[in-house]
Amino acid sequence: xxxxxxxxxxxxxxxxxxxxxxxxxxxxxxxxxxxxxxxxxxxxxxxxxxxxxxxxxxxxxxxxxxxxxxxxxxxxxxxxxxxxxxxxxxxxxxxxxxxxxxxxxxxxxxxxxxxxxxxxxxxxxxxxxxxxxxxxxxxxxxxxxxxxxxxxxxxxxxxxxxxxxxxxxxxxxxxxxxxxxxxxxxxxxxxxxxxxxxxxxxxxxxxxxxxxxxxxxxxxxxxxxxxxxxxxxxxxxxxxxxxxxxxxxxxxxxxxxxxxxxxxxxxxxxxxxxxxxxxxxxxxxxxxxxxxxxxxxxxxxxxxxxxxxxxxxxxxxxxxxxxxxxxxxxxxxxxxxxxxxxxxxxxxxxxxxxxxxxxxxxxxxxxxxxxxxxxxxxxxxxxxxxxxxxxxxxxxxxxxx
Ligand SMILES: Cc1cc2nc3c(=O)[nH]c(=O)nc-3n(C[C@H](O)[C@H](O)[C@H](O)COP(=O)(O)O)c2cc1C
Numbered sequence: 001x002x003x004x005x006x007x008x009x010x011x012x013x014x015x016x017x018x019x020x021x022x023x024x025x026x027x028x029x030x031x032x033x034x035x036x037x038x039x040x041x042x043x044x045x046x047x048x049x050x051x052x053x054x055x056x057x058x059x060x061x062x063x064x065x066x067x068x069x070x071x072x073x074x075x076x077x078x079x080x081x082x083x084x085x086x087x088x089x090x091x092x093x094x095x096x097x098x099x100x101x102x103x104x105x106x107x108x109x110x111x112x113x114x115x116x117x118x119x120x121x122x123x124x125x126x127x128x129x130x131x132x133x134x135x136x137x138x139x140x141x142x143x144x145x146x147x148x149x150x151x152x153x154x155x156x157x158x159x160x161x162x163x164x165x166x167x168x169x170x171x172x173x174x175x176x177x178x179x180x181x182x183x184x185x186x187x188x189x190x191x192x193x194x195x196x197x198x199x200x201x202x203x204x205x206x207x208x209x210x211x212x213x214x215x216x217x218x219x220x221x222x223x224x225x226x227x228x229x230x231x232x233x234x235x236x237x238x239x240x241x242x243x244x245x246x247x248x249x250x251x252x253x254x255x256x257x258x259x260x261x262x263x264x265x266x267x268x269x270x271x272x273x274x275x276x277x278x279x280x281x282x283x284x285x286x287x288x289x290x291x292x293x294x295x296x297x298x299x300x301x302x303x304x305x306x307x308x309x310x311x312x313x314x315x316x317x318x319x320x321x322x323x324x325x326x327x328x329x330x331x332x333x334x335x336x337x338x339x340x341x342x343x344x345x346x347x348x349x350x351x352x353x354x355x356x357x358x359x360x361x362x363x364x365x366x367x368x369x370x371x372x373x374x375x376x377x378x379x380x381x382x383x384x385x386x387x388x389x390x391x392x393x394x395x396x397x398x399x400x401x
Contacts (some may be wrong), residue, residue, distance in 0.1 A: 013041025
């Protein structure tokens, strides 16, 4: 929650300004107090009235308004907050920030503030890739300005590429990460969850029964403790948890690519039930049934090992790597062997035999295996397993370099 936390939201003149309305709503829902500054160009995209109505506060736009300056000086406005968020951050405003220009209220506030700044860049992919913008972002990051996004995808002009503003939920997660007072504040975590689907052909696949409930609950618990979480999920029926970046994947290879794309992180929890094998003779077209012939043979090849890869990632290795072992027999023996084989720090072992009712259920019975031994946890709700694990993680990484 952001109860009582004060956010100064600077809205600049990009097409994504409409999403800042949703951001205001979400920040307010979390209990934050929002003041907004709009550039003159931002007002071409959303009206100050809409921003004022949603934020519940007067909107500031003019450095030289005698009334505003009388009510709250521009210096107080820029400092009387816990965090300054710029969303969307245009290429123009990022350039002004990098070069110390102060020719309107937004850029002046950004130059005079003594509070942390989070920018959510949004622009055409060529603007984002331009050496000038790259250099400006590098300067800002070097000065400690935080950034969320941009994401790849379809841009407003119909082109696609890197430049879409991060979704309001992702910006909110970054805000909470910066403002939260939880023990994992300032740390990044990646969590994998759900099954992977390995295609046989465009309509059929090999999957498994993982519901994603445990992995999603762990991602939420880590976020509640203040971590900036990226959840990489296979196909599940669950809604995306709020307050974090969620990446949807289907295959093990896609999951590995997304996980490597998140590095560096401080914590990695691999709770996904990743398929061990992929179909090496997957067909590009739907396989046809031959009534007279034998059924088609499916050939399997080993999938990449996400847990082992993250555990051995050299200097980019997360400080703590936690794997899951889902077994149907000899649970602890298999789980201990997995800890050694994969080189991870902890294994959470759970029995997924049909009689355990673990898959899809809201409850789980797990054993936490570390180098120090085994902890047997009672059967508790998956949400409670997640909470308990998140606190264990917080205790462990606090002392770790
Ligand atoms: C329809 C339209 C959409 C625009 N979208 C963006 C955008 O998404 N990102 C960006 O950096 N500039 C965008 N621009 C250009 C900015 O509006 C322009 O650089 C302006 O000077 C930014 O002013 P500000 O940074 O003071 O708000 C757009 C311009 C137009 C006309």
